[in-house]
Amino acid sequence: MIYITLFWSFFQVGLLSFGGGYAALPLIQNQIVYIHGWLDPGEFADVVTISQMTPGPIGINAATFVGIRISGIWGALIATGGFVLPSFVIVILLAKIYYRYKNLSFVQGLLDGIRPAVTALIASAGMSLIILSFWNQKGMTGKISDIDFVAVFIFFSAFIALRKFKINPIPVMIMAGVIGLCAYHSILRISV
Amino acid sequence: MKKDIRFFIKLFLATFYLSAFTIGGGYVMIPLMRKKFVEEFHWIEGDEMLDLVAIAQSAPGAIAINAAIIIGYRLAGLFGAIVTVAGAVMPPLIILSAVSIAYTIFRDSATVQFVLRGMQAGVAAIILDVVISLISEAIKEKRVLPFIIMLCAFVAAFIFRINVIFVILASGVAGVLVKKHWKLEKRGKKL
Numbered sequence: 001m002i003y004i005t006l007f008w009s010f011f012q013v014g015l016l017s018f019g020g021g022y023a024a025l026p027l028i029q030n031q032i033v034y035i036h037g038w039l040d041p042g043e044f045a046d047v048v049t050i051s052q053m054t055p056g057p058i059g060i061n062a063a064t065f066v067g068i069r070i071s072g073i074w075g076a077l078i079a080t081g082g083f084v085l086p087s088f089v090i091v092i093l094l095a096k097i098y099y100r101y102k103n104l105s106f107v108q109g110l111l112d113g114i115r116p117a118v119t120a121l122i123a124s125a126g127m128s129l130i131i132l133s134f135w136n137q138k139g140m141t142g143k144i145s146d147i148d149f150v151a152v153f154i155f156f157s158a159f160i161a162l163r164k165f166k167i168n169p170i171p172v173m174i175m176a177g178v179i180g181l182c183a184y185h186s187i188l189r190i191s192v
Numbered sequence: 193m194k195k196d197i198r199f200f201i202k203l204f205l206a207t208f209y210l211s212a213f214t215i216g217g218g219y220v221m222i223p224l225m226r227k228k229f230v231e232e233f234h235w236i237e238g239d240e241m242l243d244l245v246a247i248a249q250s251a252p253g254a255i256a257i258n259a260a261i262i263i264g265y266r267l268a269g270l271f272g273a274i275v276t277v278a279g280a281v282m283p284p285l286i287i288l289s290a291v292s293i294a295y296t297i298f299r300d301s302a303t304v305q306f307v308l309r310g311m312q313a314g315v316a317a318i319i320l321d322v323v324i325s326l327i328s329e330a331i332k333e334k335r336v337l338p339f340i341i342m343l344c345a346f347v348a349a350f351i352f353r354i355n356v357i358f359v360i361l362a363s364g365v366a367g368v369l370v371k372k373h374w375k376l377e378k379r380g381k382k383l
Contacts, residue, residue, distance in 0.1 A: 014253045018357050024254070050295055053308055055215050056284030057254035064288040065295075073289060080281055087253030091261040092273060094247045099266075102243070106368060113367020115242040116338035117359055119326040120345035121249065122222060126319030127350055129220075133313045151313040158317035163324070168232075169224055173213050173314045180310015181303060188302075 002071055003078050009036065010063050010082035017059060024059040024083075028066070038070050059083055130155070150183040195268050200275050203267065206233070207260050207279030212287075214256055215311050221256035221280075222248075223322035225263065231325075235267055238329060249356050256280060337370055 009031040017024035025048060032038045032047075039047065051061035060080055067079030101107045133151045135141060154176050161167045161175075206228055214221040222245055229236045236244070244266065248258035257280055264276030291298045298304060330338050341363050348354040348362075 016252060017254075018252050018355070046295065046299060049299055050288070050291060053299070053304065054284065054287050054291060055212050056287070057211075057214065057221070057256045057280075059254040060257060060281055060284045061288055064285050065292055068289055068292045076285060076289060080285060084253065084257055084277060084281065087251055087258050088261055088273065088277065090251045090253075091247065091258045092265055092270070094251055095244075095262050095265050098243065098247060105371065109368035109371030110364040111243055111246075111367065112337075112371060113341055113363040113365065114246045114360055115239065116330060116342040117345035117363035118242045118246050118249070119323065119330065120342045121349050121356060121359065122245075122319060122326070123323045123342075124346055124350035125220075126223075126316060126323055129312065129316040129319060133309070133316050136309075148309075151309060154310050154313035155317050158314045159320060162317060162321040169227055169318045170209060170213050172318065173215070173311050176314025176317075177307040177311045180308075180313070181306045184306035184309060185302075 003074070005036070006067060006070060006075060007078050007082040010067075010079045011085060013059070013063075014083040015086035025062065028059070028062050032066050038066065043069070150180065150187065153183075154179050200268070200272075203264065203272065204275050204279040207264070207276045208282055211256065211260075211280040212283035215308065215315055220315050220319065222259060223319050225259055226322055227318075229263060236263065238326075240266075242326075246360055250360055337367075341366055 010028075013024055013027045013031060017027055028047075029044055033041055033044050047062050047065050048058075050065060051058045054061055060083065063079040063083040064076045067075035067077070069075075070079075098107075102111065133155065134148055135146055136148055136151075157179075158172050158176050161172050162169065210221055210224045210228060213224065226238075226241055226245075230238050230241050244262045245259060248255050248262055251258050257277065260276040260280035261273045264272035264274070266272075268275070327342075330342070345359050345363055348359050349356065
């Protein structure tokens with residue numbers, strides 16, 4: 001039965017993808033392309049692109065997309081369910097442990113060390129995103145012509161809106177999207 | 193905080209909105225969640241939020257979903273976790289279902305690309321904003337250790353691309369060792 005196979009495939013992916021959605025991609029590829037042959041490598045490349053373009057965690061997006069292509073909306077629900085279930089069980093177990101033992105001196109020390117590391121991990125993700133956004137796919141280079149000045153402008157305007165005027169992130173994101181659309185459209189029309 | 197139907201609707205909508213605006217992977221949802229649940233709703237303390245994020249990162253699966261699970265669980269137990277997971281999973285389900293009907297058109301659309309590039313720059317600013325808030329909170333504590341760990345973890349993750357799990361584990365061990373060491377020192381002074 002396809003539903004059981006689909007569920008089991010994504011259950012394994014969910015169980016083994018330590019380190020977030022990007023870690024899940026090779027596991028999904030292994031299950032979908034190599035083990036079951038549900039999608040060919042080209043289609044899988046599209047899954048990755050679409051997953052990155054649409055909102056939501058990449059693992060969930062890939063599960064939804066693959067599930068739909070294989071057997072419609074039920075396929076999407078079942079693949080997503082399979083992907084989420086192991087996280088659900090493990091996270092709640094860890095939460096129970098955390099709330100029971102967080103006042104122990106040992107756990108306090110542990111958390112004392114982990115908190116700044118979490119800040120650093122968020123900073124690292126932010127830094128990668130800034131580079132991706134300013135230099136697009138090229139990676140950081142010394143050439144000024146490689147810099148995407150529209151992105152730089154949006155970045156600093158958004159930052160000022162958030163920091164100085166305390167505007168909520170979601171309106172800021174919507175504005176960033178609108179400015180991006182208008183600016184890139186007019187610039188590319190001139191340069192072409 | 194009353195846990196009536198209004199509360200659950202608010203919880204569901206909050207995670208739904210956050211997930212719908214998580215462009216570029218789950219990591220983006222963490223700062224958005226912090227802004228919403230810590231700074232706007234005041235449902236969770238800042239320090240506790242960092243602990244929850246660490247747990248979300250240590251468990252397998254999508255970080256944003258894990259964070260949704262643990263926040264739901266923290267606020268309203270098992271049912272809360274189910275509500276937040278449903279909220280976080282729903283936007284990608286809806287959007288991907290719509291996109292998959294004509295995904296080549298979506299993939300090749302210049303308009304979509306432009307909006308996304310703009311939003312990407314906006315998201316980068318949101319993350320920077322949250323990081324600055326986190327660091328300035330850490331400065332108030334006036335301790336050196338957090339900054340050493342922060343710097344090492346940043347270098348490990350950003351420059352050497354070491355897996356998040358190992359970064360978290362190593363920082364935890366460092367925290368435990370330093371705490372033990374301080375205790376011994378204090379005892380030494382008393383003696």
